[in-house]
Amino acid sequence: MRKSILVLFLLITTLGVFAQALRQEPASDFKLPNGKGDSIALSQFRGKVVLLDFWASWCGPCRVANKHLVKIYPNYRNKNIIFLSVSLDEKPIDWLNAVKKDKLSWVQLIDKKAWNSSVAAAWDVDSLPSTFLIDQEGNVMARNLMGSAVESEIDKLLKQ
Numbered sequence: 001m002r003k004s005i006l007v008l009f010l011l012i013t014t015l016g017v018f019a020q021a022l023r024q025e026p027a028s029d030f031k032l033p034n035g036k037g038d039s040i041a042l043s044q045f046r047g048k049v050v051l052l053d054f055w056a057s058w059c060g061p062c063r064v065a066n067k068h069l070v071k072i073y074p075n076y077r078n079k080n081i082i083f084l085s086v087s088l089d090e091k092p093i094d095w096l097n098a099v100k101k102d103k104l105s106w107v108q109l110i111d112k113k114a115w116n117s118s119v120a121a122a123w124d125v126d127s128l129p130s131t132f133l134i135d136q137e138g139n140v141m142a143r144n145l146m147g148s149a150v151e152s153e154i155d156k157l158l159k160q
Contacts, residue, residue: 025140027052027132032086032109035096038106039110042084043138049081049157050134051150054125056088056114057098062129065146066102072151073106079134079158082107088114088128133157 031041042050053069055062073083083106089095090141095110111117117125123132132141133153140155 052132053132
């Protein structure tokens with residue numbers, strides 16, 4: 001019985017710490033190039049909600065997730081939110097072709113170091129796609145939202 005209680009206690013405290021690490025954690029700043037070669041920093045979007053999406057052209061689930069983002073993006077285009085995608089492609093031509101094919105019209109950046117990316121490491125990206133929702137003060141509020149949860153959490157932050 002004591003062993004069961006100890007395991008339950010450890011599980012609950014571990015989950016509590018894990019959940020806190022994903023909520024209101026300061027966003028790690030980075031600077032990466034866009035398709036024109038201009039460097040864009042995450043910090044330049046402070047004051048806006050940011051939907052940060054890590055993806056790659058070769059990632060099937062990413063390409064499916066892109067379809068959902070393309071569908072919802074027009075609903076948020078004129079609001080206080082930035083969609084910001086970071087590709088972990090090694091070849092810029094593959095990335096640019098995927099951006100064009102998927103019709104991704106928001107801010108697109110690339111880290112050609114792919115899985116050796118210090119940016120992906122700083123954000124604990126261990127699978128793709130990986131999404132993060134950052135509030136107006138630059139705090140990570142949610143991670144890996146899918147489907148309608150993306151819109152629900154964005155709407156909550158925009159109302160603050």
